Amino acid sequence: MLAAVLQIRDETLQVLLWQRAQQPDLGRWALPGGQLGADEDVQSSVLRQLADKVDLREVAHIEQLGVFSEPRRVPGVRLVATGFLGLVPCDADPAVPQDTRWHPVSDLPDTAFDHAAIVRDARDRLRAKLSYTNLGFALAPTEFTVSALRDLYVSALGHPVSATNLQRVLARRGVLVATGETAPPGPSGGRPAALFRFAERQLRVTDASAVLRPPS
Amino acid sequence: MLAAVLQIRDETLQVLLWQRAQQPDLGRWALPGGQLGADEDVQSSVLRQLADKVDLREVAHIEQLGVFSEPRRVPGVRLVATGFLGLVPCDADPAVPQDTRWHPVSDLPDTAFDHAAIVRDARDRLRAKLSYTNLGFALAPTEFTVSALRDLYVSALGHPVSATNLQRVLARRGVLVATGETAPPGPSGGRPAALFRFAERQLRVTDASAVLRPPS
DNA sequence: TCAAAAGTGTTCTAGCTACACCCATGG
């Protein structure tokens, strides 16, 4: 099992990597992971690995990316790995061990084995699901303003997003609910922003492809 | 590895299963599959298994569904399986061994282990991808009329589909190309139907979610 | 009174559904 754990840090989509201290690929950066235990399924296992090995418990969403099984993906041994996408809300600041560090997904260091490809898969999965599910809940804090949420989407998607339209799309789909509270304006003034919350914190598909759907 | 191989047979979505001849789950119906070899990845492996064990070579598309890893999914031993969706065009009629048979997905016999869940996952994946990709190519013969294709979609999706709109959606997306030929009308007359072909026989996403897309 | 930031109203468009209508064939 290998987990590409993503979080928006400093307006940037980052992934948690640790630096290998032994051969092969000594010094290169690798995804956290480990072996499947006897009495757990792969998902429980990867959550356990993250808690045990990098002391990470704030994972708001995790899902399988697929099996990586190239015969020579790891030199010397035959290793088949199940890759995962994990997401950590941007307000969490987990204390990770010495040898681990967050790296921008768009500017990875030298990575071990095929781990760069797994990170790319994770990023692509996140980008796709942000637009047709409520997956934003896993990146955002519990309460937020629309423009803060917009900034998260911009960082994850890598292209401009209009706060106006983001608000309307998510509201129409019933993904966002207003708390009734407002956030104080910044030092330079401006209207105070309404605070929102995700209606659910479980993955839900909100925009099932409209095409070829059953007649009404 | 386990493969849920689907084909439309007799206007019905069916899956290829073989009947177990030993314990556990003797007599129950199972998905074909086998062990990963030393010098192959999971996808090559599952294609090889299908060719070797059930003499099936007409697989037009195959993709990973995910890892099935419940600790007790197979009694007695710990087995982790990678599930696949395979698709066979409806004009293929592979000669499968004695102990294997096609079964309607909507009316499965007693199935072994968690294989019924894998079949459901395969069906759901197929249904989803039919509407936003060109995946129809893997169910259809090389040449077909729009109404024949419509019938395939109806069987796979389980709800009515308008031939008129199917034609236009797939044509607009550049998925279908006319051959210029026509099929002779049936015994009761009618206008001869134009023959079409899929432009590509590789999976392509044709309807990336329009939402939150980059500004133009 | 002005700048800044948030939020609303309105127009425009793409893509799809629905359905009326026209076309080509067999008997």
Place this chain on the structure above:
DNA sequence: CCATGGGTGTAGCTAGAACACTTTTGA
């Protein structure tokens, strides 16, 4: 000439993008 099945034209709907405009705050 009519029934049958295939194909086209077109109106209407919905979701979203774009953008002008209004609201609420700090200085």
